[in-house]
Amino acid sequence: MSEDVNPSPKPPSFGFAISNASNLRGGSLVALCGLALLVATFYVSSPIVPRVVSIALILIGLGVVAGMVPIRAPRDFYGGLVLVMLATLALVSSAELPGQRGFAFGPGTAPRLFAGILIALGAAVSIVGLSIEGPQIEKYKIRGPVLVLAAIFGFAAMIRHLGLVPATFLAFMISILGSTEMRWIESVVAAAAMTLFCVVLFVYLLNLPFQLWPRFY
Amino acid sequence: MSDLLANLAMGFHVAANPYNILFCLLGALVGTLVGVLPGVGSVATIAMLLPITFGLPPVGALIMLAGIYYGAQYGGSTTSVLVNIPGEATSVITCLDGHQMAKQGRAGPALSIAAIGSFFAGCVATVLVAALGAPLTSLALLFGPAEYFSLMCLGLIFAVVLAKGSLLKAIAMVVTGLLLSMIGSDLETGAGRMTFDIPELADGIGFANIAMGVFGFAEIIRNLELPPESRDILKTKISGLMPTRQDLIDSSGAIARGTLIGSLVGILPGGGAVIASFAAYTFEKKISKHPERFGRGAIQGVAAPESANNAAAQTSFIPLLTLGIPPNAVMALMVGAMTIHGIVPGPQVMSKQPELFWGMIASMWLGNLMLVIINLPLVGIWVSLLRVPYRLLYPSIIVFCCIGIYSINNSPFDVSIAAIFGIVGYWLLKHDFEPAPLLLGFVLGPLMEENLRRAMLIARGDATVFFTRPISAALLSTAIILLIIAGMPKIRRRRDEVFVE
Numbered sequence: 001m002s003e004d005v006n007p008s009p010k011p012p013s014f015g016f017a018i019s020n021a022s023n024l025r026g027g028s029l030v031a032l033c034g035l036a037l038l039v040a041t042f043y044v045s046s047p048i049v050p051r052v053v054s055i056a057l058i059l060i061g062l063g064v065v066a067g068m069v070p071i072r073a074p075r076d077f078y079g080g081l082v083l084v085m086l087a088t089l090a091l092v093s094s095a096e097l098p099g100q101r102g103f104a105f106g107p108g109t110a111p112r113l114f115a116g117i118l119i120a121l122g123a124a125v126s127i128v129g130l131s132i133e134g135p136q137i138e139k140y141k142i143r144g145p146v147l148v149l150a151a152i153f154g155f156a157a158m159i160r161h162l163g164l165v166p167a168t169f170l171a172f173m174i175s176i177l178g179s180t181e182m183r184w185i186e187s188v189v190a191a192a193a194m195t196l197f198c199v200v201l202f203v204y205l206l207n208l209p210f211q212l213w214p215r216f217y
Numbered sequence: 218m219s220d221l222l223a224n225l226a227m228g229f230h231v232a233a234n235p236y237n238i239l240f241c242l243l244g245a246l247v248g249t250l251v252g253v254l255p256g257v258g259s260v261a262t263i264a265m266l267l268p269i270t271f272g273l274p275p276v277g278a279l280i281m282l283a284g285i286y287y288g289a290q291y292g293g294s295t296t297s298v299l300v301n302i303p304g305e306a307t308s309v310i311t312c313l314d315g316h317q318m319a320k321q322g323r324a325g326p327a328l329s330i331a332a333i334g335s336f337f338a339g340c341v342a343t344v345l346v347a348a349l350g351a352p353l354t355s356l357a358l359l360f361g362p363a364e365y366f367s368l369m370c371l372g373l374i375f376a377v378v379l380a381k382g383s384l385l386k387a388i389a390m391v392v393t394g395l396l397l398s399m400i401g402s403d404l405e406t407g408a409g410r411m412t413f414d415i416p417e418l419a420d421g422i423g424f425a426n427i428a429m430g431v432f433g434f435a436e437i438i439r440n441l442e443l444p445p446e447s448r449d450i451l452k453t454k455i456s457g458l459m460p461t462r463q464d465l466i467d468s469s470g471a472i473a474r475g476t477l478i479g480s481l482v483g484i485l486p487g488g489g490a491v492i493a494s495f496a497a498y499t500f501e502k503k504i505s506k507h508p509e510r511f512g513r514g515a516i517q518g519v520a521a522p523e524s525a526n527n528a529a530a531q532t533s534f535i536p537l538l539t540l541g542i543p544p545n546a547v548m549a550l551m552v553g554a555m556t557i558h559g560i561v562p563g564p565q566v567m568s569k570q571p572e573l574f575w576g577m578i579a580s581m582w583l584g585n586l587m588l589v590i591i592n593l594p595l596v597g598i599w600v601s602l603l604r605v606p607y608r609l610l611y612p613s614i615i616v617f618c619c620i621g622i623y624s625i626n627n628s629p630f631d632v633s634i635a636a637i638f639g640i641v642g643y644w645l646l647k648h649d650f651e652p653a654p655l656l657l658g659f660v661l662g663p664l665m666e667e668n669l670r671r672a673m674l675i676a677r678g679d680a681t682v683f684f685t686r687p688i689s690a691a692l693l694s695t696a697i698i699l700l701i702i703a704g705m706p707k708i709r710r711r712r713d714e715v716f717v718e
């Protein structure tokens with residue numbers, strides 16, 4: 001199965017040769033994130049576990065760049081490492097919270113407990129990615145995600161200042177650019193219709209307290 | 218028995234009052250209309266519509282709210298089927314097979330089966346609530362924090378077992394969800410946790426924001442990168458709105474089992490309806506002769522969870538009406554509504570205001586009947602939504618979701634959070650992680666932590682308490698056995714793959 005998905009599976013290599021571009025990119029990203037986490041640990045008071053983990057992440061990243069890590073399933077391998085990073089970030093950010101006092105859990109106990117479990121699970125997922133063959137990571141596209149996200153963030157930025165009508169219309173127009181099939185006239189008409197529909201529904205029927213138009217001070 | 222009949226008769230007498238029928242119909246209709254909008258689930262719907270019930274008499278108000286609840290719940294599953302966005306945690310699981318059915322042009326049967334299953338479950342659960350309300354109260358009283366914690370572990374294990382793909386990755390997702398749920402103020406001390414000094418994070422991340430991000434936005438981003446012709450719903454022809462005889466035969470067993478599981482699980486507080494739908498789906502998949510069909514448009518995969526969540530939604534009134542504990546967000550809103558009308562939820566409702574109690578129970582049945590009557594003709598309208606070309610549909614969904622999220626708290630920050638979780642969801646898809654367990658972990662996280670803390674405090678820091686208390690031990694061992702059973706064939710399959718290579 002993995003043969004079809006991945007036409008040229010890399011044989012696991014243990015040599016020192018600087019390996020292909022995806023390893024270079026992935027490994028250096030892992031190492032950089034590890035480095036950032038390591039720096040973050042110097043801002044908190046009890047950083048032993050996150051510091052050890054972030055140093056381990058840097059080493060793993062460098063190992064990947066050097067082609068010393070035989071990655072069989074990159075989706076699992078990098079996926080697990082990202083979970084480890086997330087958990088480490090949680091450890092760093094909850095490091096200052098008081099922990100267990102007597103029998104009582106402090107606010108920091110549960111986050112640290114679950115972050116610890118997540119580090120172990122993430123590491124396990126990565127190890128699976130080293131031992132069982134799996135498909136390559138699909139390429140990330142740029143246009144769709146960027147424009148969709150721009151529309152959503154744009155809506156968030158506009159709704160307070162410009163009001164519902166411009167925010168809805170513009171968010172619709174920005175997001176529709178994410179599709180390669182967009183047609184101008186149709187889109188403008190649809191955006192206007194959708195804006196009208198939303199205004200009628202949310203403001204007049206549901207009576208939500210939205211500001212419709214820009215407010216001029 | 219004669220008591221029960223007399224009580225039910227009184228209930229129906231109250232509910233059959235023309236005004237109350239009208240309130241019920243209105244509630245179910247409005248609930249469905251709002252609930253069907255992608256991104257607006259039942260919690261948001263009830264929250265938005267709560268004010269219009271203030272002017273009604275208490276019984277009428279609660280009947281209408283119950284109608285809105287069922288309507289919105291049903292509307293939420295409609296969006297699950299049509300656009301793969303669960304309005305609520307309870308319909309997360311309906312997405313798996315329901316949306317696949319829609320992609321195959323069978324959105325009509327999926328929606329009809331959901332309505333029929335819900336109605337059947339509603340009928341059974343109404344009788345159950347009436348018959349078992351009092352005796353089950355005493356069972357629920359046996360549950361201490363340790364039991365609740367173990368129960369939630371069991372629920373999460375259910376969620377893990379049912380996830381597609383790797384068991385390990387599903388567990389990792391649950392724990393990620395738990396960790397995300399800890400963001401915000403600590404329940405007991407109020408200390409800000411993992412908030413990075415962002416004031417908006419002090420209240421934590423809303424469920425709706427994560428759900429819309431990882432399901433709604435991520436799915437859209439994902440769809441945009443597929444070539445247009447392979448893009449799911451629009452190109453397939455929609456054949457037949459009504460389920461065929463074969464569909465009915467196939468799903469009848471699933472509906473019955475889903476109802477049973479849902480009724481049982483719904484009684485237990487703590488996300489009952491969510492666990493119920495997950496449990497029913499898992500169970501159905503395990504006993505099916507063709508488990509490989511699940512996740513690819515099996516009608517049982519729609520019938521079982523939809524029946525279960527409806528049954529559980531009704532039986533979850535039991536803790537509310539008998540103990541005064543709201544088992545989920547909707548019930549919490551119900552508590553708010555009851556308080557506004559001067560009713561204190563709790564054991565005294567049944568004895569002091571029997572008309573309200575039994576009238577509400579009867580109206581549940583009525584509400585479900587309304588749903589079938591309203592929705593079977595409307596299925597065609599919902600399905601025709603799919604004929605809108607995707608290039609116009611997706612910006613509409615995005616805009617709707619944005620307004621929906623913004624309307625919950627009037628917070629632009631929430632919209633940005635949802636966008637961030639859109640990226641997270643996109644990343645999860647690229648790395649074969651399932652978002653459903655993450656969401657469930659997130660929903661159950663706060664309850665789980667609270668009960669863990671309480672249990673540990675009561676046991677004076679002794680962690681063995683979870684295994685020394687019998688109910689807790691039974692629940693946990695069920696969870697462990699489940700995990701082992703689920704792990705076994707996977708281990709075997711993995712091994713087979715390795716052997717082939």
